[in-house]
Amino acid sequence: MSDVVEMARLMQGNEAVVEGALAAGVRFFAGYPITPSTEIAELMAERLPGLGGKFIQMEDEIASMAAVIGASLAGVKALTATSGPGFSLKQENIGYAAMAEIPCVIVNVQRWGPSTGIPTAPAQGDVMQARWGTHGDHPVIVLCPASVREAYMLAIRAVNLSEKYRVPVILLMDEVIGHMRERVVQPHAEEVEVIERKKPAVEPKDYYPYRPGDDGVPPMANFGDGYRYHVTGLVHDEKGNPTTDPQVAESLILRLHRKIYDHLDDVITVEGYQLEDAEIVVVAYGAVARSAKRAVKDARAAGIKAGLFRPVTIWPFPEKEVAELAGRVRHIIVAEMNLGQLKGEVERAVQGRVRVTGVNRLNGELITFDEILSAIKEVTTDAQSG
Amino acid sequence: MLSQVESHLRSDRFPHIWCPGCGNGIVLSALVRAIEELGYDPDKTVVVSGIGCSSRAAGYLDFNTLHTTHGRALAFATGIKLARPELDVFVLMGDGDATAIGGNHFIHAARRNIDLTAIIFNNSIYGMTGGQYSPLTPPDKRATTAPYGNIERSFDIAELAKGAGATYVARATTYHATMLEKLIVAGARNKGFSVIEAITACPVGYGRRNKMGNGLQMLLWQKEHAVTVKQAEKMSPEELQDKIIIGELYRGEAPEYTAMYEEIIARAKGKNR
Ligand SMILES: Cc1ncc(C[n+]2csc(CCOP(=O)(O)OP(=O)(O)O)c2C)c(N)n1
Numbered sequence: 261m262s263d264v265v266e267m268a269r270l271m272q273g274n275e276a277v278v279e280g281a282l283a284a285g286v287r288f289f290a291g292y293p294i295t296p297s298t299e300i301a302e303l304m305a306e307r308l309p310g311l312g313g314k315f316i317q318m319e320d321e322i323a324s325m326a327a328v329i330g331a332s333l334a335g336v337k338a339l340t341a342t343s344g345p346g347f348s349l350k351q352e353n354i355g356y357a358a359m360a361e362i363p364c365v366i367v368n369v370q371r372w373g374p375s376t377g378i379p380t381a382p383a384q385g386d387v388m389q390a391r392w393g394t395h396g397d398h399p400v401i402v403l404c405p406a407s408v409r410e411a412y413m414l415a416i417r418a419v420n421l422s423e424k425y426r427v428p429v430i431l432l433m434d435e436v437i438g439h440m441r442e443r444v445v446q447p448h449a450e451e452v453e454v455i456e457r458k459k460p461a462v463e464p465k466d467y468y469p470y471r472p473g474d475d476g477v478p479p480m481a482n483f484g485d486g487y488r489y490h491v492t493g494l495v496h497d498e499k500g501n502p503t504t505d506p507q508v509a510e511s512l513i514l515r516l517h518r519k520i521y522d523h524l525d526d527v528i529t530v531e532g533y534q535l536e537d538a539e540i541v542v543v544a545y546g547a548v549a550r551s552a553k554r555a556v557k558d559a560r561a562a563g564i565k566a567g568l569f570r571p572v573t574i575w576p577f578p579e580k581e582v583a584e585l586a587g588r589v590r591h592i593i594v595a596e597m598n599l600g601q602l603k604g605e606v607e608r609a610v611q612g613r614v615r616v617t618g619v620n621r622l623n624g625e626l627i628t629f630d631e632i633l634s635a636i637k638e639v640t641t642d643a644q645s646g
Numbered sequence: 647m648l649s650q651v652e653s654h655l656r657s658d659r660f661p662h663i664w665c666p667g668c669g670n671g672i673v674l675s676a677l678v679r680a681i682e683e684l685g686y687d688p689d690k691t692v693v694v695s696g697i698g699c700s701s702r703a704a705g706y707l708d709f710n711t712l713h714t715t716h717g718r719a720l721a722f723a724t725g726i727k728l729a730r731p732e733l734d735v736f737v738l739m740g741d742g743d744a745t746a747i748g749g750n751h752f753i754h755a756a757r758r759n760i761d762l763t764a765i766i767f768n769n770s771i772y773g774m775t776g777g778q779y780s781p782l783t784p785p786d787k788r789a790t791t792a793p794y795g796n797i798e799r800s801f802d803i804a805e806l807a808k809g810a811g812a813t814y815v816a817r818a819t820t821y822h823a824t825m826l827e828k829l830i831v832a833g834a835r836n837k838g839f840s841v842i843e844a845i846t847a848c849p850v851g852y853g854r855r856n857k858m859g860n861g862l863q864m865l866l867w868q869k870e871h872a873v874t875v876k877q878a879e880k881m882s883p884e885e886l887q888d889k890i891i892i893g894e895l896y897r898g899e900a901p902e903y904t905a906m907y908e909e910i911i912a913r914a915k916g917k918n919r
């Protein structure tokens with residue numbers, strides 16, 4: 261890991277993703293250019309070969325996702341990056357990675373949609389696509405950075421979680437974070453925790469590629485390391501053999517869920533600001549959380565007990581944490597650049613115990629702090645008069 | 647010979663899923679004999695396949711095997727080969743898999759001349775989904791989705807591969823199983839993208855509907871319609887009309903992708919120093 265040296269420098273969000281991923285040991289990138297994620301591909305093309313890694317510009321996003329899975333199976337940590345339409349194209353193979361339990365990271369720097377939309381405008385419309393984009397029932401892990409430094413740190417975390425749990429992990433950005441420049445102090449290489457996938461500790465003849473350890477995660481042998489086994493997107497038994505046995509099918513899918521949901525404390529991180537005595541809480545993620553933080557500060561200055569709750573992991577949704585808030589606050593405001601994709605989840609978690617209102621924008625512009633501040637003031641007056 | 651083949655099969659997976667008379671097993675055993683002949687280390691041999699009847703072949707083989715998504719086998723294989731060029735990678739695809747949904751990946755793998763050996767099981771039909779027409783269904787032939795006869799022209803896989811930049815192109819039928827094996831060996835030895843088209847029979851999805859009889863009769867049809875490259879040279883275009891030319895069809899010279907990338911790495915590391 262001597263490749264990474266500590267330095268403070270001005271970095272773009274997309275650049276931070278690249279540097280973080282490299283620090284976590286990513287040595288393979290396959291992608292197809294699309295705004296606003298393109299800088300990630302460009303920088304990977306420049307940086308990877310010097311580290312002995314490989315970059316390839318594939319013919320489309322479907323191929324890129326496939327190549328990333330292939331590289332990961334051959335034992336190399338792999339990442340791809342895209343935006344909106346490209347993310348849609350990757351979905352079938354993301355589902356494949358989930359089913360075959362191949363670690364990999366997919367960065368989606370969201371853009372305005374549907375369709376080609378406004379290619380350069382920020383939006384947060386892919387929250388549900390990140391969760392439910394592929395067919396079938398399987399869990400996902402989705403992380404959402406709110407600053408350039410956090411993009412760096414979460415790129416590392418995304419790689420680590422994918423290796424630890426053998427799942428595709430999605431780093432869900434927005435254009436504002438992707439293109440913003442901030443000063444980033446990169447940690448020392450020794451300070452970066454790097455997790456490697458668990459390797460089989462048995463002889464090849466005794467290896468069951470899909471027999472889980474106590475944590476629900478099966479050890480993974482790389483192709484070429486002497487463990488010959490079969491990988492398929494079909495329902496498979498512990499040997500990797502395809503089967504249609506209903507019991508095997510159900511227990512496989514349940515295990516895929518369990519290996520994530522049994523470790524929520526490890527997978528979920530959230531950030532609170534002024535939450536201790538807050539009566540009105542703004543829930544926001546990504547770039548919008550920055551406007552929300554300023555709004556909370558201003559509200560406090562005006563004597564309103566406001567606070568900010570920021571899910572860093574948005575999937576699995578931090579249900580327990582939000583439910584806990586519901587027990588002690590008067591009102592929750594969810595601010596997001598879509599019509600309320602995460603708001604629905606917040607409502608589900610609070611189960612009607614507090615009122616939830618949305619501050620939404622869909623015009624390709626960032627939600628400003630004063631919009632959120634007015635919403636805070638509005639619900640304060642409502643609460644006082646009611 | 648049989649025991650040689652058997653030693654590379656996952657015997658616990660049998661019986662296989664293929665219909666009686668299906669040609670897929672013949673291609674599978676030609677591949678195994680070719681790998682045996684090549685002397686490849688099974689631990690370093692990878693077999694990637696797409697989705698379709700033919701693509702199930704990967705699961706029966708005792709190598710590192712990967713059964714991917716429909717049409718994407720070459721893209722998965724590209725990731726494996728580029729990440730670890732020391733692995734020997736074979737890619738098995740159906741004709742629909744390789745040239746319809748996977749057509750884009752096919753031409754780009756050829757253009758890159760990445761060192762993969764692609765074997766296309768051409769049964770002229772979509773077998774697994776029950777006999778719909780594929781880009782390789784000949785004009786006028788019937789399929790469930792072409793009940794009045796197919797009006798689409800079909801690809802010539804070999805010409806497509808050559809035009810896109812493949813450096814080894816060959817064709818054989820399942821009747822000519824020994825030739826098929828030899829062509830796979832030669833394709834694997836070519837340092838670059840190699841395509842071997844295996845003409846095979848789907849009596850259930852294609853043969854029955856087009857009155858070609860059972861698997862055996864379809865094999866005899868292959869025997870009667872195949873002409874070697876040498877024979878074809880002496881034949882007129884009219885004589886060649888309904889014939890299948892078999893043998894080594896093309897050999898080209900071009901730099902191979904993973905080798906070129908190693909040079910990029912050397913250059914980038916030199917710059918970093
Ligand atoms: C994205 C997607 N579309 C469609 C299918 C359904 N499908 C499965 S196999 C197949 C065609 C198989 O035909 P071919 O590739 O010629 O192989 P064969 O079965 O004849 O060997 C299709 C269309 C699928 N699995 N995935």
Ligand code: SF4
Nearest residue numbers: 664665668699773848
């Ligand atoms: S449907 Fe055709 S290709 Fe598929 S197994 Fe049966 S005979 Fe073979």
